[in-house]
Amino acid sequence: PNPITAAPAMAVPSKLLKPVSLTKVASRYLIHQDSLPKLPVPELRQTCQRYLAVLEPLVSDEELEHTRTLVADFMVPGGVGERLQKGLERRARKMDNWLSDWWLQSAYLEFRMPVVVYSSPGVVLPRAEFQDRQGQMRYAAKLIAGVLDFKTKIDNGTLPVEYMVGKPLCMNQYYQILSSCRIPGPKRDMVVNHSLGKAPPTHVTVVHNYQFFVLDVYNSDGTPLTVDQIYMQLEKIWNSSLQTNKEPIGILTSQHRNTWGKAYANLIKDKTNKESVRAIQKSIFIVCLDAPMPRASDEMYRSRVAVQMLHGGGSRWNSGNRWFDKTLQFIIGEDGSCGLIYEHAPAEGPPIMSLVDHVVEYTKKSEMVRSPMIPLPMPQKLRFNITPETKKDIEKAKQNMNILVQDLEMKVIVFSHFGKNVPKSYKMSPDAFIQIALQLAYFRMYHVCCSTYESASLRMFRLGRTDTIRSTSMDSLRFAQAMDDPTKTKVALLQKAVNAHRVYTDMAIRGQAIDRHLLGLKLQAIEDLTSMPEIFMDTSYAVALHYSLSTSQVSAKTDCVMCYGPVVPDGYGVCYNSMQEHINFSVSAFNSCAETNAAKLARGLEEALLDMRALLEQTPKAKL
Structure with missing residues (x-):
């Protein structure tokens, strides 16, 4: 869905934007939520048949035949599949959403790789028009004010409900992205949301030179600070964090989750550390004031900013200037590079991009001159006592981060030849066309x-x-095989492939795709303590889940692009934002895999898009 952007607010006295009590909002929010349908459990036979169709282009005939036998056994009336299906249906009747808790646990909180690169997406914003520290502070102040303005809409329930194909959408994720944080555990993490407590947080965390500060952003009467007031507070923070010889405590959050879980338990044994960590976790969001990165050519600039957003460039640069567990971190470099990184467990991209659209519009507004200025207390610096053990953990985290930084290849391109306009002119879905x-x-x-x-x-x-x-289908394979074969007629195959993708998309958004249903059946088997059904132990299932291409369309009104790492060692992460007349792409891969090459795939993608347009241009529209 295209994220909505609220119309820019007029300059109004800030006391009119006073947050409203949560009870008032809750009822309006709950009325909307209760009116939404529950996620369906698809029919077992339908999912099994669609699963076999998905495998057809991916596995050999022999493997497919073997899987067909397993699927037939699974579907036998009164058999294991039917029993698990009934269990799922019972769960669906009892719960608001049969999947969401399982998904949060299995996809995120039990995932033990670092959140950096492997899970958390970054977003590159358009380059800001500043080149110095004052510009950086001024932009950061406006950005903070913009997020607080959006927060007011969340707090008082004035966020417009979003729609997709005429249906209202669940707005719950908007209530999860502020004042929340992931907390590491030895074997499983958890997410804590502080916005729903009796005293919701009133501060943001600001990080500069690896040092963390609590910045209160509301006056005692509940009104947010003005841009000027925030600017002055940021100046104080900057001036009191000039020494750079501090331990980069934040880099600990970039570790493998079990490693960080152990280091975390050690760290918070100390009372001062525990209080400092708690202040970071409770804050509304984090603002990272970054040191400038090494200069890059214009062509390389976006790719370099993308990695700055994703991992901070390593221990020599800004990787210690983060707290990667925090749901939302805005990053503002002294050189005008701006963006954010978010921890993926509480939310998907669209609510984040909706917030981004709002904030970017807000930063463009001319400011009101406000006076008189009331002197504000000094922002509180968070103290950490570093034991020899924590020092060792930090050194290990630095080494591992630097290995990861060396391993990630990231290519961001602006495809300037056309955008959504070309596929639309041929009555094709732009997303399906790109896929x-x-x-x-x-x-x-x-x-x-x-x-x-x-x-x-x-x-x-x-x-x-x-x-x-599932973007790979027999139709997409036939088109790809035919495209470079001069004997084949290709336009009809292209149309079929695009159409197959559109049909699958429609099925997925209506809750009828196969992947979460199969996962649900598998988790139901684990919950029932029965032996694992053979279809989940089959090679074909492993092939189906080995996503060499992990892709996402994240639409925004802002001319930005999201980026993330591959989800398998020999794969690619591809994210795109298709604007009207151009498309922003990010392509990532690991250098440690000899077979992958992000720059080459990015070039190939540009060529494919141009070749497909040429193909359409050679065919009279009447024949399409």
Whole structure:
């Protein structure tokens, strides 16, 4: 869904924006939530048949035949599949959403790789028009004020409900992105949201030179600070954090989750440390004031900013200037590079981009001159006592972060030849058009197709998160095979491939895709303590879940792009924002894999898009 952006607020005295009590909001929010349908449990036979169709382009005939036998056994009347299906249906009747808790646990909180690169997406914003510290502070102050303005809409329930294909969407994720934080555990993490307590937080955390500060952003009467007041407070923070010889305590959050879980337990044994960590976790969001990164050519600039947003550039640069567990961190470099990184457990991209659209518009507004200035207390610096053990943990985290930084290849491109306008002029879905171009680019590189993940929003349903759009189909494979064969007629195959993708997308957003249903059946088997059904132990299932292409369309009104790492060692992470007349892409891969090359796939994607347009231009529209 296209994130909505609220119309820019007129300059009004800030006391009119006083947050309203939560009870008033809750009723309005709950009325909307209760009116949303529950996520359905698809029919077992339908999912099994669609699963076999998904496997057809991915596995050999022999493997497919073997899987067909397993699926037939699974579906036998009165058999294991039917029993698990009934269990799922019972769960669906009892719960608001049969999937959301399981998904949060299995996809995020039990995932033990670092959140950096492997899970948390970054967002590159348009380059800001400043080149110095004053500009950096001024922009940061406006950005903070913009987020607080959006927070007021969340607090008093004036966020417009979003719609997709005419249906209202679940707005729950908007209530999860501020004042929340992930907390590491030895084997499983948790997410804590502080905005729903009796005394919601009134501060943001500001990090500069690896030092953390509590910045109160509300006056005692509940009104937010003005841009000028925030600016003056940021100046105080900057001036009292000039020494750079501090331990980068934040880099601990970049570790493997079990490692960080142990280090965390050690760290918070100390009372001062525990209080400092708690202040960071409770804050509304974090603002990272970054040191400038090494200069890069204009062509390389966006790719370099993308990695700054994703991991901070390593221990020599800004990786210690973060707290990666925090749901929302805005990053503002002294050189005008701006963006954010978010911890993925509480929310998907669209609510984040909606907030981004609002904030970017807000920073463009001319400021009101306000006086008189009331002197404000000095922001509180958070203290940490570093034991030899924590010092050792920090050194290890630095080493691991630097290895990860060296390993990630990131390519951000602006495809300037066309945007949504061209596919739309041929009555084709722009998203489907881009996905088929990606299939073509991958096929040209490897001469096979691969399991491809595109996230589909399930927000038409109460507490809905995502399901998988399977972009690889027999239709996409036939088109990719035919494209470079001069004997084949290709336009009809392109149309079929685009249409197959559109049909699968429609099925996914209506809760009828296969991936979350199969996951649910598998988790139901674990919960019932029965032996694992053979279809989940089958090679075909492993192939289906090995996403060499992990992709996402994240639409925003702002000319930005989201980026993230691959989800498998030999795969790619591809994210795109298609604007009217251009498309922003990010492509990532790991250097440690000899077979992958992000720059090459990005070039191949550009060629595929141009070749597909040329193909359409050669065919009279009447024949399309």
